[in-house]
Structure formats: structure tokens, C-alpha cells
Amino acid sequence: MTATLVPSPVPAETVPTPTAAVTPASPNGAGVAATAAAFAVRTLKQFARTPQLIIVGGAISTMFLLIFRYVFGGAIGTGSISYADFLIPGLAAGGAFFSGTGAAVGVAEDCEKGLYDRLRSLPVPRFAVLLGRSAADTALVAWGLVITVAVGFATGFRFHGNAADAVAAVTLCVVYGAAFTWPFIWMGLVSGNAQAANGMAFMAFPLIFVSSAYVPVESMPGWMQTFAEHQPVTMMINSVRSLSLGDEAAAILPHSAGWYGVRSLLWCVGIVAVFLPLATRRFAQR
Numbered sequence: 247m248t249a250t251l252v253p254s255p256v257p258a259e260t261v262p263t264p265t266a267a268v269t270p271a272s273p274n275g276a277g278v279a280a281t282a283a284a285f286a287v288r289t290l291k292q293f294a295r296t297p298q299l300i301i302v303g304g305a306i307s308t309m310f311l312l313i314f315r316y317v318f319g320g321a322i323g324t325g326s327i328s329y330a331d332f333l334i335p336g337l338a339a340g341g342a343f344f345s346g347t348g349a350a351v352g353v354a355e356d357c358e359k360g361l362y363d364r365l366r367s368l369p370v371p372r373f374a375v376l377l378g379r380s381a382a383d384t385a386l387v388a389w390g391l392v393i394t395v396a397v398g399f400a401t402g403f404r405f406h407g408n409a410a411d412a413v414a415a416v417t418l419c420v421v422y423g424a425a426f427t428w429p430f431i432w433m434g435l436v437s438g439n440a441q442a443a444n445g446m447a448f449m450a451f452p453l454i455f456v457s458s459a460y461v462p463v464e465s466m467p468g469w470m471q472t473f474a475e476h477q478p479v480t481m482m483i484n485s486v487r488s489l490s491l492g493d494e495a496a497a498i499l500p501h502s503a504g505w506y507g508v509r510s511l512l513w514c515v516g517i518v519a520v521f522l523p524l525a526t527r528r529f530a531q532r
Contacts, residue, residue, distance in 0.1 A: 278374040285365075285378025289352070290385060299348065303386065304393040307341050311394060314460055315401050322461050326497050331406070334398035335415065335487040336459035341394050342423030343454055343479060345387040346430040347447035353379060353434025354443035362529060373526040380427040387423030391416065407492035411503075415489040418507065422482045425514035428521035435528040453479045458487075462498065478513035485510045 293299050311334070319329040356362055365375050395403075395416070405412045430447055437443035456470060457463075457480040463471050474480055485506035488495040495503070 278371050278377070281370040281374035282378040282381060285375050286381040286385075287378075289379055289382035292352075293382070293386065300386070300389065303345060303348065303390050306344070307337070307390050307394050308397050311337055311397050311401070318460070322465075324462060324498065327491065327494060328402065330398065330402040331404065331491060331494075332462075332487070332498070333460065334394065334401075334403040335490040336457075336483045337398070338391055338394050338415075338419050339422055339483040339486040340454050340457070340459040340479065341390050342387045342419050342482075343426050343450075345390045345423060346383065346426040347444070347450075348386065348430075349379065349383040349427045350430040350434040350437065350443040350447040351440050352383070353431050354437050354440040357435065358439055366530070372530050373522065376431055376522075376525050376529060379431060380424060383427045383430075384420065384424040387427075388420050391419050391423075405490055405492075406494050407489055411489040411492060414503075415486045418482070418486055418489070418510065421514060422510065425517045428518055428525060432521045432525040432528065435525055453477060458483050478510070478517070481506055481513060482510045 314333055314337070315330060319333065322329060324332040362375070366372070405415075407415075429450070433446045434443045437446050456466075456474050457477060458474065459479070463474045463480065466474055484499055484501075485503055488499050488501075488503035488506055491498075499506075
């Protein structure tokens with residue numbers, strides 16, 4: 247007699263059941279705002295861990311202010327306007343341009359360390375990384391602006407407009423600084439190393455000196471006045487100076503604050519429209 251073996255039933259709890267497909271929480275990667283904010287915070291932490299960047303930037307702003315205020319100020323005529331009231335708005339707006347040079351060096355250093363190579367492998371918007379860098383450098387511009395205005399008040403500068411004019415002047419300086427970070431970010435991406443980036447950034451400095459930042463444009467040679475009057479830095483400085491001087495601005499400026507402000511903002515739009523795409527393309531190609 248032969249026995250027939252009957253397989254025992256498999257318990258129901260051991261029978262494999264289909265599992266739902268796991269969908270990633272963010273299939274398209276991080277968004278623009280999240281990426282920009284994360285990289286801005288990372289850069290600000292980098293600034294905090296390198297306090298020399300903050301201290302040296304403030305020291306340079308103070309040094310330029312004191313040199314022009316007390317060394318050259320007595321030789322520069324500004325009519326009925328005191329040289330302190332003429333100079334500080336120019337340094338505040340022009341300082342936004344100076345502060346942007348650090349962006350070129352910082353971006354070049356990040357490239358050398360391979361940071362951007364790692365970021366390009368992540369599913370994040372390419373330009374958002376650079377947007378975060380611009381935001382962090384704009385914060386550094388604002389810090390330099392605080393120092394310039396504070397030292398300016400200590401050396402005799404005063405706002406002659408109303409409170410709204412003062413707020414508008416400070417806000418415009420920050421906007422100008424934000425716009426100028428983009429040319430320097432592009433320089434950092436194309437330079438190859440930090441030393442070359444520093445050299446390229448200094449090539450932009452004639453825009454500051456051939457402007458109304460330190461001396462009236464009328465004191466320059468005739469052939470230089472045309473360029474100085476219509477270049478973007480002069481427009482930006484004159485908009486801030488007009489707001490700072492209030493009714494007294496008519497003594498040295500032929501146009502109103504609105505006239506200069508509109509043209510300055512158009513320059514900002516043009517600068518960003520040109521250099522943001524160039525920087526983003528270069529970032530993607532490296």
C-alpha cells in the first residue's frame with residue numbers, strides 16, 4: 247500500500263502580496279526657491295566661518311570713505327553741498343559694486359573645489375544654485391552698506407530728504423548690488439581660478455572711478471564727461487544722491503530722483519538679463 251503525500255496549505259499570512267510602487271516624494275527634484283535658499287544659507291555659513299571676509303570688506307569701505315572724506319575732500323569742490331553729503335551716497339551706491347567682486351573670487355574657489363560638479367549631478371534647477379549665491383552676496387552688500395552709512399554719519403553726513411526718501415535710497419543700493427552680483431558670478435565661472443577671477447573683477451573698477459561717485463562729472467575732461475554721465479554706475483549713484491539730498495539735489499543734479507531711478511532700474515534689468523543666462527549656461531557647460 248502506498249501513501250500519497252498531500253502538500254499542506256500555505257498559511258495565508260505567508261503568501262506574498264503585491265506591494266504598491268514607491269513614488270519619490272519629489273520626482274522633479276528640488277524647486278527653485280528651495281535650492282536657492284539652501285545654497286544661500288550654505289554660502290552665508292561659509293561667510294560666518296570666514297569672518298575675515300566680513301571684517302576686511304567693512305575695513306575697505308571705511309578706509310575709502312576716510313581717505314576721500316579727509317584727504318581729497320578739501321580739494322574737491324561741490325558747490326553749496328558739503329563734500330560729506332556728496333560723497334557718502336556715492337560710496338553707498340558704488341560700494342555695492344565693490345562688494346560684488348567677492349562673488350567672482352568665491353565662485354571661482356567653489357569651481358576649483360569641485361562643488362559645482364557635485365551640484366550639477368543633482369536634480370535641481372541650474373540657475374537656482376547661482377541665484378542662491380547672488381542672494382548671499384547681496385546680504386554681504388547690505389552689510390557693507392550699513393557700515394558705510396554708519397561711518398558716514400560719524401563723519402558729518404546727513405539725510406536731507408524725508409524718511410521715505412532715505413528708505414528708498416538704501417533699498418536702491420541693495421537692488422543695485424544684487425544686479426551687479428551677476429557679472430561677477432559670470433567672471434568667477436569663466437576665470438578658471440580665484441587669482442584670475444580677482445584680476446577680472448578689478449578690470450571693472452574704472453566704472454566706479456569714471457563716474458560721479460567721488461567727484462562731480464563736470465570736473466572731468468569734456469571727452470570723458472559723455473561716458474561718465476551715461477554709464478550705469480553714475481545713474482545709480484545720482485538716484486541715491488538725489489534721494490539723500492532732498493530739495494538740495496537741484497543744486498548739483500540736473501534731473502529728479504525719479505528720472506535717475508527709472509534709468510538705473512532699467513540698467514539693472516539689462517545687466518541681469520544679459521549675465522544671468524550667460525552665467526547659467528557657463529555653469530551647465532563646466
